[in-house]
Amino acid sequence: MIVEVVTYPGGELVKVDVGSKDVVPVAVVLRRLGYRPYEVVVTVNGELVTEDDVVRDGDLVEVYKVMSVG
Amino acid sequence: MAKCRVCGRRAVIKIYYARTALCREHFIQFYERRVERAMTKYGLVGKGWRVLVAVSGGKDSVSLLHVLKRLSDKMGFEVLALHIDLGIGEFSSRALSITEGLCRELSLPLIVFRIRDVLGIGVPELAKLARRPPCSVCGMVKRYVINAVAVEVGADVVATGHNLDDLAANALKEFLNQNLRGVGKLGPKTESISGIAVGRVRPLYDTPEREDLAYALVNKLPFVRTRCPYVAEDSIERYLKRYLNELDVLFPGVKVSFMRRLASNLSSYYSEEGVRKCRYCDLISSGDVCTYCKVTARVLGEPAGPKTREYIKLLVKAIHLAR
Numbered sequence: 001m002i003v004e005v006v007t008y009p010g011g012e013l014v015k016v017d018v019g020s021k022d023v024v025p026v027a028v029v030l031r032r033l034g035y036r037p038y039e040v041v042v043t044v045n046g047e048l049v050t051e052d053d054v055v056r057d058g059d060l061v062e063v064y065k066v067m068s069v070g
Numbered sequence: 071m072a073k074c075r076v077c078g079r080r081a082v083i084k085i086y087y088a089r090t091a092l093c094r095e096h097f098i099q100f101y102e103r104r105v106e107r108a109m110t111k112y113g114l115v116g117k118g119w120r121v122l123v124a125v126s127g128g129k130d131s132v133s134l135l136h137v138l139k140r141l142s143d144k145m146g147f148e149v150l151a152l153h154i155d156l157g158i159g160e161f162s163s164r165a166l167s168i169t170e171g172l173c174r175e176l177s178l179p180l181i182v183f184r185i186r187d188v189l190g191i192g193v194p195e196l197a198k199l200a201r202r203p204p205c206s207v208c209g210m211v212k213r214y215v216i217n218a219v220a221v222e223v224g225a226d227v228v229a230t231g232h233n234l235d236d237l238a239a240n241a242l243k244e245f246l247n248q249n250l251r252g253v254g255k256l257g258p259k260t261e262s263i264s265g266i267a268v269g270r271v272r273p274l275y276d277t278p279e280r281e282d283l284a285y286a287l288v289n290k291l292p293f294v295r296t297r298c299p300y301v302a303e304d305s306i307e308r309y310l311k312r313y314l315n316e317l318d319v320l321f322p323g324v325k326v327s328f329m330r331r332l333a334s335n336l337s338s339y340y341s342e343e344g345v346r347k348c349r350y351c352d353l354i355s356s357g358d359v360c361t362y363c364k365v366t367a368r369v370l371g372e373p374a375g376p377k378t379r380e381y382i383k384l385l386v387k388a389i390h391l392a393r
Contacts, residue, residue, distance in 0.1 A: 009297045038086045038319055041283045048082035048288050050072045050091060064287070064295075066235075066280045067308070 001057050003029055008064045018055075027051035029061060040065055083284050087322040094288050101285045105137050105273050109145065112258035112333065114271040115227060117146040120393070122225035122268070124216050125151045125172070125180075127165035130231030132172060132293040133282045134274055138229060139176045150391065152219050154212055155184040157192020161298055168292045181223070181385055183215050188381045189366065189374055194300065199369040204300035207365070214362035215378065218353060220268035222382045224393030227262070227271045235279040237272070238325050239310040241332055246306075254340020257333050266347050267354035275333070276326055279311075351375025 001024070003016045016032045018024045026042050026049055037051040043062045044055060055061055072081040074093035081091035085100075092100055109115055123138055125131040135151055142149050153169040155162050166182065173180040186192055191199075197207040220228045237256050244252035262269040274282060286293050302308075318325045347353070348360035350373040355361075363373030
């Protein structure tokens with residue numbers, strides 16, 4: 001499954017290959033992106049989630065890196 | 071699936087340093103109670119006070135404005151918002167529209183200061199002419215304007231969105247530079263000096279940056295999601311924040327305990343010696359002329375303090391906020 005992730009700040013779209021499973025934990029997506037859970041906040045379909053929640057095919061995943069923007 | 075420590079429902083956030091997880095409702099409660107506790111513990115506001123909140127449109131100040139609005143009835147203070155349009159193209163336009171939208175939603179009065187209206191140029195051009203880094207000029211302009219507006223509206227304090235991570239990284243930076251006077255300014259508040267300076271308060275003093283972001287997201291607050299084009303990618307503060315967060319994972323609570331200890335020890339670092347009034351604008355200065363007047367006089371041919379204060383007077387009068 002390819003998970004489409006929008007990363008902030010910036011709003012860049014990143015495609016993440018998470019292997020053949022249909023459902024993967026957010027933790028897997030973060031690992032593939034090289035983020036540690038305490039460095040980010042994640043929403044799936046607009047709702048805040050922890051790294052233990054899961055991502056399904058077609059979900060909108062947004063990863064917000066914790067940093068000041070200006 | 072992580073469960074909320076309080077109610078057992080699905081958790082939306084893990085708070086690593088507290089080794090806990092919370093659902094939406096209990097996270098909001100946790101966040102708001104901590105801000106309220108900080109305000110009480112550090113004596114940041116009093117009943118009937120007018121609090122001017124500096125709102126950039128970023129996650130911290132947007133969360134701050136929201137939580138202060140929620141606490142204002144309970145704690146009995148008034149909230150006004152100030153946004154400074156720094157003239158940084160699309161970034162500034164977006165920040166302004168976000169701040170306007172939020173203030174409308176929260177029914178809060180908003181003062182918008184546009185630097186181009188006063189100086190004819192934005193921060194990037196001013197920085198270029200002054201041959202100083204944009205972030206340094208931006209900080210200087212913001213400090214000046216925030217104080218000038220606060221004096222004009224008769225605010226009792228100015229609240230800023232500086233969070234635990236910002237302040238801890240800054241404190242370490244000042245220690246590294248052995249600027250101990252600078253360390254002394256990183257407490258939860260500074261005092262007002264009659265007629266020339268309004269005290270600053272930092273209600274997010276104990277609040278990690280990550281939780282400001284989470285609070286903005288769970289409340290679906292609008293905030294700026296792009297980086298300022300002038301922000302320094304490799305600033306020392308950024309590295310220090312990263313190291314402090316790694317340290318906080320290894321030694322949970324080290325960050326907040328550092329800043330709380332600092333708050334109780336500020337008098338060892340700071341004294342108000344040398345505070346004067348600027349010859350041109352009559353606001354606080356460390357010398358005969360404040361930095362804002364000095365820089366604008368050098369770059370634009372005249373100190374901009376007096377006309378900035380005139381412009382602010384008109385702004386305040388126009389929205390009937392004068393006291």
